Amino acid sequence: MQNNIAVRFENITKTFGSVKANNKISFDIRKGEILSLLGENGSGKTTLMNMLSGIYYPDEGEIFVDGKPVTITSPKDAFSCGIGMIHQHFKLIDVFSAAENIVLGLDEKGNYDRKKVAAKIKEICDRYGFNINPDRKVYDMTVSEKQTLEIVKVLYRGADILILDEPTAVLTPQETEKLFAVIRNMRDHGKSVVIITHKLHEVLSVSDRVAILRKGEYIGTVDTIDATEMTLTEMMVGKKIELDIERPEPENLREALSVRNLTCINDEGVKVLDSIEFSAYSGEILGIAGISGCGQKELLEAIAGLQKVYGGSIMFHPSDGKKSKELVGKTPRQIAKLGVSLSFVPEDRLGMGLVGSMGMTENMMLKSYNSGHSPFIATRKPKRLAEKIHDELEVVTPSLNTPVKKLSGGNVQKVLVGRELSCDPTVLMTAYAVRGLDINTSYAIYHLLNEQKKKGVAVIFVGEDLDVLLELSDRILVLCGGRVSGILDGRTTTKEEVGLLMTKLGGKVGADNE
Amino acid sequence: MSNKNTQKDPFVRIVRRSSMPIPLAWTIRGISMLLALLLSALLIYTITKLDPIEVYKSMFNGVFGNKMRSWNTFKDVAFLLCISVGLAPAFKMRFWNIGAEGQVLMGGIATAACMLYLAALPTPLLFLCMIASSLLAGALWALIPAAFKANFGTNETLFTLMMNYVAIQITSFLVSKWENPFGSNTVGIINSLTRAGWFPSVGGQKYGLNVIIVLVLTVFMFIYLKYTKQGYEIAVVGESVNTARYAGINVKKTMIRTMLISGAVCGLAGFVAVSGASHTISVDTAGGRGFTAIIVAWLSKFNTPMMILVSLLIVFLENGADRIATDFGLNEHASEIISAIILFFVLGSEFFINYKLVFRSKREEVTE
Numbered sequence: 103m104q105n106n107i108a109v110r111f112e113n114i115t116k117t118f119g120s121v122k123a124n125n126k127i128s129f130d131i132r133k134g135e136i137l138s139l140l141g142e143n144g145s146g147k148t149t150l151m152n153m154l155s156g157i158y159y160p161d162e163g164e165i166f167v168d169g170k171p172v173t174i175t176s177p178k179d180a181f182s183c184g185i186g187m188i189h190q191h192f193k194l195i196d197v198f199s200a201a202e203n204i205v206l207g208l209d210e211k212g213n214y215d216r217k218k219v220a221a222k223i224k225e226i227c228d229r230y231g232f233n234i235n236p237d238r239k240v241y242d243m244t245v246s247e248k249q250t251l252e253i254v255k256v257l258y259r260g261a262d263i264l265i266l267d268e269p270t271a272v273l274t275p276q277e278t279e280k281l282f283a284v285i286r287n288m289r290d291h292g293k294s295v296v297i298i299t300h301k302l303h304e305v306l307s308v309s310d311r312v313a314i315l316r317k318g319e320y321i322g323t324v325d326t327i328d329a330t331e332m333t334l335t336e337m338m339v340g341k342k343i344e345l346d347i348e349r350p351e352p353e354n355l356r357e358a359l360s361v362r363n364l365t366c367i368n369d370e371g372v373k374v375l376d377s378i379e380f381s382a383y384s385g386e387i388l389g390i391a392g393i394s395g396c397g398q399k400e401l402l403e404a405i406a407g408l409q410k411v412y413g414g415s416i417m418f419h420p421s422d423g424k425k426s427k428e429l430v431g432k433t434p435r436q437i438a439k440l441g442v443s444l445s446f447v448p449e450d451r452l453g454m455g456l457v458g459s460m461g462m463t464e465n466m467m468l469k470s471y472n473s474g475h476s477p478f479i480a481t482r483k484p485k486r487l488a489e490k491i492h493d494e495l496e497v498v499t500p501s502l503n504t505p506v507k508k509l510s511g512g513n514v515q516k517v518l519v520g521r522e523l524s525c526d527p528t529v530l531m532t533a534y535a536v537r538g539l540d541i542n543t544s545y546a547i548y549h550l551l552n553e554q555k556k557k558g559v560a561v562i563f564v565g566e567d568l569d570v571l572l573e574l575s576d577r578i579l580v581l582c583g584g585r586v587s588g589i590l591d592g593r594t595t596t597k598e599e600v601g602l603l604m605t606k607l608g609g610k611v612g613a614d615n616e
Numbered sequence: 617m618s619n620k621n622t623q624k625d626p627f628v629r630i631v632r633r634s635s636m637p638i639p640l641a642w643t644i645r646g647i648s649m650l651l652a653l654l655l656s657a658l659l660i661y662t663i664t665k666l667d668p669i670e671v672y673k674s675m676f677n678g679v680f681g682n683k684m685r686s687w688n689t690f691k692d693v694a695f696l697l698c699i700s701v702g703l704a705p706a707f708k709m710r711f712w713n714i715g716a717e718g719q720v721l722m723g724g725i726a727t728a729a730c731m732l733y734l735a736a737l738p739t740p741l742l743f744l745c746m747i748a749s750s751l752l753a754g755a756l757w758a759l760i761p762a763a764f765k766a767n768f769g770t771n772e773t774l775f776t777l778m779m780n781y782v783a784i785q786i787t788s789f790l791v792s793k794w795e796n797p798f799g800s801n802t803v804g805i806i807n808s809l810t811r812a813g814w815f816p817s818v819g820g821q822k823y824g825l826n827v828i829i830v831l832v833l834t835v836f837m838f839i840y841l842k843y844t845k846q847g848y849e850i851a852v853v854g855e856s857v858n859t860a861r862y863a864g865i866n867v868k869k870t871m872i873r874t875m876l877i878s879g880a881v882c883g884l885a886g887f888v889a890v891s892g893a894s895h896t897i898s899v900d901t902a903g904g905r906g907f908t909a910i911i912v913a914w915l916s917k918f919n920t921p922m923m924i925l926v927s928l929l930i931v932f933l934e935n936g937a938d939r940i941a942t943d944f945g946l947n948e949h950a951s952e953i954i955s956a957i958i959l960f961f962v963l964g965s966e967f968f969i970n971y972k973l974v975f976r977s978k979r980e981e982v983t984e
Contacts (some may be wrong), residue, residue: 435866447864454859454862457859468862468863469864471848476845477845478843
């Protein structure tokens, strides 16, 4: 066996029910390299890495570490093979300090020696260029600090092979750069780093090699030097794809929604929205950027009548020149009764936008079931709508009555977006509309949003991928800590400018109270 | 490929099934029932040296042996089914109403009070009073925890459970107030001479009306939950309160309305039990059926027609167990073991319907 191979997969297969998540996958991870594991959602990246880190156990095939076959049935086994995984959702105890989280679960004999642990943490930090305070509690940390802590935790256990699952999803561009620097540092110290991702430009900027999966199959590994966004997409999707998002010039701009001085306070008494002011115009796409949890969800919910508003106003201006209407203090049903056609694709699709245990037909009537005076539900119209969405958006489902929670994420989103677009909205709000969707579906959704914009709908698009926000939006509103830190022109601004506003309020540091 | 044997694979792994055809699922349920009967037979033979076939025969005899026993069984099924149907809307809304026991008792008290104080009324009017008051009493008993949950977010499980004990205390107070004859500490058969407020016999069967009322109720509840707007609201609230709010459903209103219905139907079960069966009231009128109904509701996955089958099974097991206890002079607990084994297998079969086991040997066959 060659010496520079850290992990070798041989014919790994894993099935969930009838779905082959991984089918006979074989490839190597070398020592001292950064390998990107690229693939669309549902292509089996995370499943494969979960088998390496002991979360799942393969149905077939073998894993070799340092040339020896190993059986990994638990994360503990994985650590003893020198494998550590940093999950997308951090696995930290909030009320513990950094050091306590790091030693948690270790089987070391003797007492917990605070100084020794701190010294070892410091040594790791110095070597790779991290910066963490061992005594800081997790609940005081930012997302990026928590991620750093997860990485240190894995290194502390002596991992030589690190797996990072979508590490940049929650980071700002600046934090991402910092993370990449550390990752390069670790590579130079001989560690193998695997990054699970579907962001092409990150793949190109950080990795040495790229392994590509598609629908559970291993497609191939290429050296990053030889790759371009186009070739990678083609391998990932299986066909050529146009990666440009069109941005038609907005026409007939008319103020549709004006938000003034909007403030919301949550149950814990924290100001989740603080004096928000902006207008949304029909015929344009207003992008909303921000680190997750900066008030995006609350803002959309406040407009939809789902969030208790502490102060301020949300005025809706009808297109026919009738009197403007105040939306604050109204329930969703009252808003609908005012004749305000408001469509809302919430972030939590199955927890808010749809009923998971119901089929497509029953989900179609979620907002309209109450129309008419009969005490019985009418199923004919929703059924026709379901059929229409099923055909037009190519929803893959065994039947219109299959519970939507059994569908894949992309199909769930199509059902939700389809329903929300079907009622001819004046204002369309979407939160993370393409999260978890494959490239094809994502572009289909961008296209649908542009169509709405051309029809004169005021589109509010909360996004997490800055590249997409910059390409799609006419204007970008940046939220930071519940405040508007800036509204930028989508055509002229840069990623760095947006990134800076995401962390600082209009240039001033002010978001540290989170 | 030489060192395959050095690997220590897990011996058995549990894997979720994607789906199973319905006939196969029922075959598995049937097989598990047979296995349960076999295991019980073995147990019966090893412990008591009785002929298991005879024991099963007597079990069946005790439940369906003659017309009277059959109707007695139907009466018990009707009562249990009525409470389960009452729990269905609440459970569908994920409101864990375990206060059926108390709601039944309150309905029973209301019925008994009408029978005692309004016996002079003409029969139709008396029945109207009994039905209305039992519905109201049950609904009130459910409204209290529902209102607290809707307004203050209290835990409904604890609250409804506690309400049971309050109902029991009220019953026991009223029993001492209404006791007849004096000093017996029981209410005795109410209106035993006039039979005022007793169910009339239907088609010569004194429990005929019980069965009819409950079956009609079951059909209505099925339609209500599946085809009405309110039924749809219940399903949405049960799945996710946020989705319900998003859809413009008034969650508070739905919660309170649904619990009123749930409690009212349980109250009506009390009416059926008092007016249609025992003609008396005591702390045992509900007899733990309010809790058994929870099992029925869950086993039938809140599906009302399925509840008919499940309550029949449970009543069959319980009454059958009683029968063999008397027929063979067994300790009552011995026969309860049999029903426990059968229930255990029925529940266990659901595991095999939803999951499959993958053994180590199978995996090696595949890889080689």
